[in-house]
Amino acid sequence: MEAKDTLIRFLRIPSISATGEGIEDTVNFLSEIMKSIGIKTEIEKAGGNPVIFGEINVGSKKTILIYNHYDVQPVDPLNEWKHPPFSAIEENNRIYARGSSDNKGTLIARLFAIKDLMDKGELGVNVKFLYEGEEEIGSVHLENYIEKNKDKLKANSVLMEGSSLDYKGRPLIVLGVKGLLYVELSLDYGLKDLHSSNAPIVKNPCWDMVKVLNSLIRDDGNIDIDGFYEDIRNLTEEEEELLDQYDINYEEIKKSLGNFPMKYENKNDIVKALLTYPTCNIDGIDCGYTGEGSKTIVPHKIVVKMDFRLVPDQDPYKILNGLKEKLKSIGFSGEIKVLGAERPVRTSLSSEIVKATKNAAKEVYGDYIIIPNSAGTQPMGLFVYNLGIKDAVSAIGVGDPSSNPHAPNESISLDNFYKAIKHTQLTLINYSM
CATH class of the missing domain: 3.30.70.360 (Alpha-Beta Plaits)
Structure with missing residues (x-):
């Protein structure tokens, strides 16, 4: 079982939560992959699309909960795709498919990182997996599922669905969400x-x-x-410094936003507004x-x-x-x-999961960027406030500025896919120490 081949097979199964297309086939495929890796896996009813729960217990005192989603956005407008959206065509070292960047590529990269560690006997931390199928329609049943399964989902830290790379190829480590x-x-x-x-x-x-x-x-x-x-909450001095280090290109951002009129022209003003207003x-x-x-x-x-x-x-x-x-x-x-x-979240820079991800990123990519929180939203607050897991981070992703998540011609670089596997492995090794 090879990582790229599994990813391509996974991407070729539609899983559109807005319509329900392909959800059952996706769930069955993913659960079988997890079981074949050696993960104790359950498909559970959650009021809507199923939740897949998995667990590996190696007897560690530490447990990481990994959250991803297997559902994807609709493919419209179809006529703007250069390849059929679920064909998973490889071209110029990129794979084109709906869900490749958001979030199937990251999900598979993490799974194969853990498979490799297990095969080598190097997994030193307990891992729990929560894969939901409704993130793209607002995670409408996730809170209820978490409330009913608090004991099962207990963990020391949570690794959220993943971030992306900036235009210089540096991974973003995101301490929270709006x-x-x-x-x-x-x-x-x-x-x-x-x-x-x-x-x-x-x-x-x-x-x-x-x-x-x-x-x-x-x-x-x-x-x-x-x-x-x-x-x-006011930013700390350390968090203010993180904003200063977040490097953006004004013209590139304006172009990527379709040349909308901008409220700010100064880079520092844009970053502060985007992340903290x-x-x-x-x-x-x-x-x-x-x-x-x-x-x-x-x-x-x-x-x-x-x-x-x-x-x-x-x-x-x-x-x-x-x-x-x-x-x-x-x-x-x-x-x-x-x-x-x-609810919004901002995790401490000193948390164990943040330290583990940034040290791993330094080794794999040579550099990284940390931001206090993203400009967008994901259900991190449910894990922090409902489950009480204070150490939460969104990191380790396969997307880049060319990935077009939620848009036609969504794609990922295979180089980034394999780097995400290595980043996951080193994060787990660092965290277990």
Whole structure:
């Protein structure tokens, strides 16, 4: 059983959580691979797509919990793929496939690192595996699964799904994640859309929602919700230094973002905002007629989806209460739905798992970059707050700036795949000492 061949076979099985396509085949394939390596493996019901739990007990006093997900994003737009998204074609030392970077490549690299250590009798730490199949749709059943399996999942440290390499080929070691509050606001004023001749005598929910949205952001860009900023943890001097060391190229970032207008032009301002500023973002607005030509109506309903990215130690539920109070104070009469909530995390630089991953990265890559937390979100907070595992890190990944996760032509370099295997091996060896 060779690592690359197994990866290609794995990538050729669809596992789209949004539609359910290929989930059962993926679970069965992955569990068989784990069993063949010598991992005690269980496929468990979790309320949605199955969770795969695995365990290796070598009698160590230390246990690492490894989290990955086997589900992937949908492949649309299909016509922009140079190869079929589940063909796993190898071209110029890269493998093109949906899920190669996020997250199947990292998952397989870690498994084969552990297989090699077991074959050599060099695995010196207990390992638990938690593979879920709903990360790409918000890990909707993961919290419930963790709450029901706290004893089974006990560990000293957790290694999250993985990070990536920067444009210089240096691995990112990410000490935490931003949190998230995702809400849907809606106003519904009637049974149907009306002819716009009625505009003088009826309220338009679009105009009222515009006023609501404007009330959430001050002229200086700060978020106007009482208490929004009061719990934010200040960066330590060491963490400030990490931001200074995070090397980015302004033109490359702007190009990668599709040449959006930038709020900042200074590299330090961009890094600090990206990693340490909380946000209030409008994801989408659905209201009225937006087709070709004209249609003169007063829409009866508007729906807005919004996300708040949160930083340590903001609490998404406290922010939600503040949002509700704000909307109540301005007379909002619509509905508020919560579509997602995750707590932000920032692990100490001195934690054992961080030390193990950075020392291993130095040996494999020659250099590395540590950042206090990512700009995005993953369910790290469930492990830190619900399970009580304080040492958590997102590190060891196969992706690079050309990997296109969530986009057409997702791919990984085979060189990075094999380096991730070595990085995993040395991390586990370092951690066991």
